[in-house]
Amino acid sequence: MALPKYTEPHYRIWHYVYIFICTCVFFFLIAPLFVIFPLSFNAEEFLSFSEGMKNLDPDAFSLRWYKDMIYGTKNPWGLAAKNSFIIAIFATLGSVLLGTVAALGLSSRHMPYKGLIMATLISPMIVPLIISGVAIFFFMAKAGLAATHTGIVLAHIILGTPFVVITVTATLSGFDHSVTRAASSLGSDPVNTFMKITLPLILPGVISGGLFAFVTSFDEVVVVLFLAGLENTTIPIQMWTGLREQLSPTILAVATCLIILSTLILVTAELLRRRSERLRGINR
Amino acid sequence: MSSETGKILTTDGIPLEVSLKKAERKNKIKAFLLVAPLLLFLLITYIFPIGDMLMRSVDDKMVTEMLPKTFKSMEKWDGNEMPPEEVFEAFYLDFQKLVEEKRDGKLSTQLNYTKNGFKSILKKLRRKAKNFEEGNYKDQIMAVHKRWADVEYWRAIKRRAPAFTSAKYLKGMDMYKNEEGEIVSVEEDRRIHRVLWLRTLEIAFFVTLLCFLMAYPIAHLLATLPMKYSNLLMICVLLPFWTSLLVRTASWMILLQQQGVVNDFFVMIGLVADDNRPEMMYNKTGTYVAMTQILLPFMVLPLYSVMKTISPSLMRAGKSLGGTPFVTFWKVYFPLTIPGIGAGCLLVFILAIGYYITPALVGGASGTLISNQIAFHMKSTLDWSFASAMGLMLLAGVLAIYWVYNKLVGIDNIKLG
Numbered sequence A: 001m002a003l004p005k006y007t008e009p010h011y012r013i014w015h016y017v018y019i020f021i022c023t024c025v026f027f028f029l030i031a032p033l034f035v036i037f038p039l040s041f042n043a044e045e046f047l048s049f050s051e052g053m054k055n056l057d058p059d060a061f062s063l064r065w066y067k068d069m070i071y072g073t074k075n076p077w078g079l080a081a082k083n084s085f086i087i088a089i090f091a092t093l094g095s096v097l098l099g100t101v102a103a104l105g106l107s108s109r110h111m112p113y114k115g116l117i118m119a120t121l122i123s124p125m126i127v128p129l130i131i132s133g134v135a136i137f138f139f140m141a142k143a144g145l146a147a148t149h150t151g152i153v154l155a156h157i158i159l160g161t162p163f164v165v166i167t168v169t170a171t172l173s174g175f176d177h178s179v180t181r182a183a184s185s186l187g188s189d190p191v192n193t194f195m196k197i198t199l200p201l202i203l204p205g206v207i208s209g210g211l212f213a214f215v216t217s218f219d220e221v222v223v224v225l226f227l228a229g230l231e232n233t234t235i236p237i238q239m240w241t242g243l244r245e246q247l248s249p250t251i252l253a254v255a256t257c258l259i260i261l262s263t264l265i266l267v268t269a270e271l272l273r274r275r276s277e278r279l280r281g282i283n284r
Numbered sequence B: 001m002s003s004e005t006g007k008i009l010t011t012d013g014i015p016l017e018v019s020l021k022k023a024e025r026k027n028k029i030k031a032f033l034l035v036a037p038l039l040l041f042l043l044i045t046y047i048f049p050i051g052d053m054l055m056r057s058v059d060d061k062m063v064t065e066m067l068p069k070t071f072k073s074m075e076k077w078d079g080n081e082m083p084p085e086e087v088f089e090a091f092y093l094d095f096q097k098l099v100e101e102k103r104d105g106k107l108s109t110q111l112n113y114t115k116n117g118f119k120s121i122l123k124k125l126r127r128k129a130k131n132f133e134e135g136n137y138k139d140q141i142m143a144v145h146k147r148w149a150d151v152e153y154w155r156a157i158k159r160r161a162p163a164f165t166s167a168k169y170l171k172g173m174d175m176y177k178n179e180e181g182e183i184v185s186v187e188e189d190r191r192i193h194r195v196l197w198l199r200t201l202e203i204a205f206f207v208t209l210l211c212f213l214m215a216y217p218i219a220h221l222l223a224t225l226p227m228k229y230s231n232l233l234m235i236c237v238l239l240p241f242w243t244s245l246l247v248r249t250a251s252w253m254i255l256l257q258q259q260g261v262v263n264d265f266f267v268m269i270g271l272v273a274d275d276n277r278p279e280m281m282y283n284k285t286g287t288y289v290a291m292t293q294i295l296l297p298f299m300v301l302p303l304y305s306v307m308k309t310i311s312p313s314l315m316r317a318g319k320s321l322g323g324t325p326f327v328t329f330w331k332v333y334f335p336l337t338i339p340g341i342g343a344g345c346l347l348v349f350i351l352a353i354g355y356y357i358t359p360a361l362v363g364g365a366s367g368t369l370i371s372n373q374i375a376f377h378m379k380s381t382l383d384w385s386f387a388s389a390m391g392l393m394l395l396a397g398v399l400a401i402y403w404v405y406n407k408l409v410g411i412d413n414i415k416l417g
Helices: A009-040 A064-071 A077-106 A114-126 A129-143 A149-173 A178-185 A190-219 A222-227 A235-244 A249-279 B016-058 B061-066 B068-074 B085-100 B104-114 B118-129 B137-144 B151-159 B167-172 B192-224 B227-242 B245-256 B261-268 B284-307 B312-320 B325-353 B357-362 B370-381 B384-408
Strands: B175-177 B183-185
Touching: A009 A249, A009 B192, A009 B227, A009 B245, A009 B284, A064 A077, A064 A249, A077 A114, A077 A149, A077 A190, A077 A235, A077 B016, A114 A149, A114 B016, A114 B384, A129 A149, A129 A222, A129 B016, A129 B370, A129 B384, A149 A190, A149 A222, A149 B016, A178 A190, A190 A235, A190 A249, A222 A235, A222 B370, A235 A249, A235 B245, A235 B357, A249 B227, A249 B245, B016 B167, B016 B384, B061 B068, B061 B104, B068 B085, B068 B151, B085 B104, B085 B118, B085 B137, B104 B118, B104 B151, B118 B137, B118 B151, B167 B175, B167 B384, B192 B227, B192 B284, B192 B325, B192 B370, B227 B284, B245 B261, B245 B284, B245 B357, B284 B325, B284 B357, B312 B325, B325 B384, B357 B370, B370 B384
Parallel strands: none
Antiparallel strands: B175 B183
16 A cells, blocks of 8 residues: 655655554454463463563473363363364254255245345344343253253254355355256256256355354354253353353463364355355456 | 237146246245245244243233132222222132142242232241131231231232233333332332443443444455455454454453453553552453454454445545545545445444353453343343343344344345455
8 A cells, every 4th residue: 555656744644544553453353362372382370471481481381281171180171172063063064954945945036025034034143142042041941952962953053044044145146047947958857956056056155154153153152051061061161161260271272272273264264255256256 | 908819828728827827836835945944943943932031021920820719809809998808718718728739938939029028927827827717817817917907918919910010021120010000110229220221232332333443444444455465454354253252252351351461561661550450351341342352353344345345436536526535535435335334333233232251251240231131030040031021122122223224234235254
């Protein structure tokens, strides 16, 4: 953003002020995440930088908390991680299945009451989580599914589908329906057409919706707090308990792992988005 | 039009109009069948349970079912003078049955909600009722305690006759129905819920404002920079967006604690004394700072997607027509970004008003919101009907905002990432 030579001085000053403000905001956004990295390698039990760390003394750093995270006897992180992944994977599969099929129906121009149905389908995203939590808890308690994996998976399907519906509907909005008609005119049955023609074209949207659903489930704590028993503990529940009771550096080791995971998901999502835009012929 | 040309027939001899309608109906059913599984699933597991919350929040059948005979006999009583003998007899019979089933404790708790002082006189009645003789229950009950001879207490029982109540909603607004049935506010120093509602609105409003002020410049920068730089900077927005909420809250807890990084920095530059470190967490400050950072991406993304569509030639045209950069910005650029501002602000406001996790962790007592109160009643006091009522009041507010959002931007225009 180079300024032209003829810029007047006060606009020049304003421009630098503007760049400075932007830098501050970017710093505010991203810096808190980077505090966690060095502190998770702290050799001591404090959550602030020790003198040794400030002087970059190698003895002040250790992998102690990572070892504690993996081998610690009292730590339920292993069980929590296992539960989190199982629940998130099943919730993602369910959300993607239900959400994609619904999005196919919603983007048909024959769909009756489109606005009302769309509003209903994405309502779990708009309704505050605490209210969703209460409502879903009442249902699961009645259905006898409280404190079961099934109950939590179903709850996360509810919360995850809106993301799939939105991303797949968006992908389908640029979809050329003449290709499916061409397939049917060549004698393909609807299921075959969907598997061979439609699905490969909308796949980036489906996967990025799935990523949203996965992250929603993997990160969800409010509803799980109502539903989970001791057996169903998840990573977010453990973090919540840890942050409430005592902030131990082990949590920071877990948090570092989660940041790495979210970076991977971010990169995947971005690559998919670009691929999807290329496929749909949107050039910017 | 003559009838021969008006009715074009298909090859089967059916009029085209009929055939077309049939095909359209078939398509409609097909589209609906695709949506049906998800719709049905959500209706059963989500929408109906919200309806169930509504039922719970107004449900008051408990007392109605505990004193069926009493309420039946009270129907004829106008409530001006002491009730007739038959009411006393019915009450005695109902009460004896409850004592047998060991449910009289529940009754006394419930009646004590309506009027203070029921607990002790019911206990006394239980003791004395064992030795009651048949007939003339009115005098026997009135002799147990002088409050049983007070018509106010009988009116209080009668007030619990309806199976539905608005009491939980009134309690959520710090109001109640007094003896005359008027709706009045509780004493000023006991209005805890109003304070919470106002604080929730205040925090949601200021967080939205702060997010807007911070997001506007960076969204503008991202939209105007060349692609290769803006993609890099976009990561700064998207990484927090994809990172776990609890991780981000944890990082703020580390930064804001008294021995934390921010305080260390303040001491280092000499802003505060080492022994006088300000408390930045477990109060409103913590809630503001953490919520603003966490919700900032939700403001940046809609603003960015709108700004991206504004052609830079518009600004150049404005300048070439003699506008100074500030005037061109204010008269040309800013009005074009209003849809993005509307979308971002409403999204952040809706999210902020229902926030639970972050305020619970960094908010302390003065930084918690209405959601925390709902969770408290769900998990600690187990007053689920009150939690439901508060939840539905919050939901009504959110739906109103959602409706405005839908009118202004359209829900189909929500953009993710």
